[in-house]
Amino acid sequence: MDIFSTLQEEKARLSPSETRIADILLNDFEFAVNASIIELAEKADVSPPTVTRFCRRVGCESFSDFKVQLARTAYVGMRYLRPEPKSRDPGDVAQDIITKAQNALFLLHRSLDLAAIEQAAEKIAKAEMIYAFGSGGNSSMIASELQNRLFRFGLHVTASSDHGMQLMLAAAAKSTHVIVGSSFSGRNTELVRSFTLARETGVTTIALTQADSLVAKAADIVIPIDLAEGNNIFRPTSTRIAYLAAVDILASLVAYNIPQAAVTLRRIKQQLVAHRDGDDRQLLGD
Amino acid sequence: MDIFSTLQEEKARLSPSETRIADILLNDFEFAVNASIIELAEKADVSPPTVTRFCRRVGCESFSDFKVQLARTAYVGMRYLRPEPKSRDPGDVAQDIITKAQNALFLLHRSLDLAAIEQAAEKIAKAEMIYAFGSGGNSSMIASELQNRLFRFGLHVTASSDHGMQLMLAAAAKSTHVIVGSSFSGRNTELVRSFTLARETGVTTIALTQADSLVAKAADIVIPIDLAEGNNIFRPTSTRIAYLAAVDILASLVAYNIPQAAVTLRRIKQQLVAHRDGDDRQLLGD
DNA sequence: GATCCTTGCAAATTATTTTCGTGATAAGTT
DNA sequence: AACTTATCACGAAAATAATTTGCAAGGATC
Numbered sequence: 001m002d003i004f005s006t007l008q009e010e011k012a013r014l015s016p017s018e019t020r021i022a023d024i025l026l027n028d029f030e031f032a033v034n035a036s037i038i039e040l041a042e043k044a045d046v047s048p049p050t051v052t053r054f055c056r057r058v059g060c061e062s063f064s065d066f067k068v069q070l071a072r073t074a075y076v077g078m079r080y081l082r083p084e085p086k087s088r089d090p091g092d093v094a095q096d097i098i099t100k101a102q103n104a105l106f107l108l109h110r111s112l113d114l115a116a117i118e119q120a121a122e123k124i125a126k127a128e129m130i131y132a133f134g135s136g137g138n139s140s141m142i143a144s145e146l147q148n149r150l151f152r153f154g155l156h157v158t159a160s161s162d163h164g165m166q167l168m169l170a171a172a173a174k175s176t177h178v179i180v181g182s183s184f185s186g187r188n189t190e191l192v193r194s195f196t197l198a199r200e201t202g203v204t205t206i207a208l209t210q211a212d213s214l215v216a217k218a219a220d221i222v223i224p225i226d227l228a229e230g231n232n233i234f235r236p237t238s239t240r241i242a243y244l245a246a247v248d249i250l251a252s253l254v255a256y257n258i259p260q261a262a263v264t265l266r267r268i269k270q271q272l273v274a275h276r277d278g279d280d281r282q283l284l285g286d
Numbered sequence: 287m288d289i290f291s292t293l294q295e296e297k298a299r300l301s302p303s304e305t306r307i308a309d310i311l312l313n314d315f316e317f318a319v320n321a322s323i324i325e326l327a328e329k330a331d332v333s334p335p336t337v338t339r340f341c342r343r344v345g346c347e348s349f350s351d352f353k354v355q356l357a358r359t360a361y362v363g364m365r366y367l368r369p370e371p372k373s374r375d376p377g378d379v380a381q382d383i384i385t386k387a388q389n390a391l392f393l394l395h396r397s398l399d400l401a402a403i404e405q406a407a408e409k410i411a412k413a414e415m416i417y418a419f420g421s422g423g424n425s426s427m428i429a430s431e432l433q434n435r436l437f438r439f440g441l442h443v444t445a446s447s448d449h450g451m452q453l454m455l456a457a458a459a460k461s462t463h464v465i466v467g468s469s470f471s472g473r474n475t476e477l478v479r480s481f482t483l484a485r486e487t488g489v490t491t492i493a494l495t496q497a498d499s500l501v502a503k504a505a506d507i508v509i510p511i512d513l514a515e516g517n518n519i520f521r522p523t524s525t526r527i528a529y530l531a532a533v534d535i536l537a538s539l540v541a542y543n544i545p546q547a548a549v550t551l552r553r554i555k556q557q558l559v560a561h562r563d564g565d566d567r568q569l570l571g572d
Numbered sequence: 573g574a575t576c577c578t579t580g581c582a583a584a585t586t587a588t589t590t591t592c593g594t595g596a597t598a599a600g601t602t
Numbered sequence: 603a604a605c606t607t608a609t610c611a612c613g614a615a616a617a618t619a620a621t622t623t624g625c626a627a628g629g630a631t632c
Contacts, residue, residue, distance in 0.1 A: 015578060033354055037621065047580045052622060063621065064350065064587095068319055071357040088542045090400040090407075094535045098395040101531050102388045109384040114376040137434050141427060148423050237534040241527050245387050248523040249380045256374045301611060323588060333613045338589060349588065350620095 125257035149251035175202030186213020390524035411543035461488030472499020
């Protein structure tokens with residue numbers, strides 16, 4: 001699919017010369033993407049044909065195809081390999097954070113289970129009542145975001161970040177209701193309890209969480225969001241951005257499953273347009 | 287800087303042949319990025335030299351440089367030109383949203399005022415007390431995010447989304463304090479009032495908002511976040527993602543301005559490691 | 573010792589760029 | 603209005619550069 005994944009997989013099987021080429025890609029990417037095959041060959045101390053063969057090996061048609069592929073994925077793929085910013089210089093820090101965020105989106109997109117999302121969207125669109133559960137700074141934000149997005153389509157929805165409240169809501173929920181729970185860690189046992197309780201009465205439970213986690217196992221429908229973890233505890237923003245995007249996708253698909261949604265949205269839009277005398281229109285963005 | 291911006295700017299000045307080349311880029315981008323100069327020339331019904339001249343015109347060294355640039359920016363730049371998803375198919379919707387989000391990050395990165403952010407970071411790092419203000423679904427999230435990030439460095443910080451409370455806090459603030467206010471629209475007049483009030487007592491005010499907006503004009507330091515607006519009211523997620531990234535950058539730079547931050551973070555880390563018997567470590571991610 | 577893999581050399585092929593010249597258009601001149 | 607001149611766009615062909623292929627040598631492995 002993308003060169004960097006292939007490179008990770010093939011790494012062990014590469015010959016010495018090919019390894020030297022790979023090293024240049026990883027270390028001096030800017031050079032690699034701008035160099036001609038001759039320049040690259042010289043720097044890697046190999047012959048041009050070896051470079052061509054290397055390109056074929058990582059799944060490209062030709063050297064120029066390789067460069068295009070490289071340039072295409074590099075923008076988002078690089079940080080995957082270089083986890084720390086080069087320096088404390090504001091420019092480097094900014095670039096590091098931006099690229100990490102874009103990378104998170106990239107990885108999310110690649111690992112997205114569209115069938116699960118579509119299934120979840122259909123259930124949500126038909127639900128008589130929706131509960132959005134999430135606790136902790138990150139997941140509670142996701143829960144309110146869900147509420148924020150879904151009420152606009154005329155759906156009945158409430159968000160809760162309180163475990164006790166979640167349990168009570170889950171206990172009172174009916175089979176026509178849907179619970180959407182978010183857990184970055186997948187280890188929110190309180191959420192698991194709510195899910196288990198709700199499923200006894202036939203409530204549909206949807207989880208936004210790590211695949212195969214405790215929370216995932218407790219839910220009817222799982223929208224898995226698996227991002228490279230590691231340092232993520234100290235840098236949670238990129239993970240959160242991925243979750244936000246996932247909610248955005250889910251909400252958009254819900255809208256397509258609701259015939260009236262277009263009408264409701266149009267009404268909101270007209271109201272906004274009618275209102276916008278003093279550019280008030282923008283105020284609703286805050 | 288990137289081809290698509292240049293193309294937008296140069297569009298009017300292009301000759302008929304060059305316009306045909308540009309059209310192919312915009313309509314059949316996949317072809318363009320994979321084609322040789324001859325194939326591209328044939329499709330545009332021009333001669334290869336014309337293609338070379340076109341590449342130079344849009345700021346590239348050569349045709350191959352052009353293709354690399356194209357491939358590089360295309361990943362994020364395409365949605366700029368094609369604002370709607372191709373279909374309602376989940377895959378297309380997902381791709382549309384992801385690309386829009388990445389595009390927002392891309393544009394943020396390009397328009398970032400690093401000097402302002404660095405200046406803001408220094409002020410925040412030295413402040414005796416920090417107030418994070420923001421109202422409405424979007425900006426209030428940014429305010430709590432700021433609190434969430436800054437308290438970890440041992441800073442004194444509180445977030446408020448309540449206009450009345452903001453006014454009172456602003457009135458009581460001292461010259462050693464800092465107010466950070468967020469307004470997506472830049473037209474939050476209540477926030478302007480708080481800023482104005484606070485500045486009377488020499489409080490440093492920092493705004494995350496649109497450049498040249500009302501809020502921007504009322505603040506000491508402006509971290510401008512200007513994204514192509516248009517449909518953004520109905521698709522606020524990508525703008526929010528950009529704001530989140532901006533906060534992330536700001537917070538990281540604050541950390542570098544605080545000598546003890548590393549110590550505090552290390553202590554948190556050690557606590558986490560000590561705690562992680564049952565992989566509890568991950569729980570804090572929620 | 574046979575086989576397979578890796579690699580570089582040189583030739584062949586292909587792609588790209590430069591040079592140069594033609595024709596068109598626009599502006600200025602008589 | 604007709605002519606001249608300048609400027610520009612564009613393509614043909616030549617020149618150059620880059621890339622690929624075929625082949626053979628060297629080295630590792632069985």
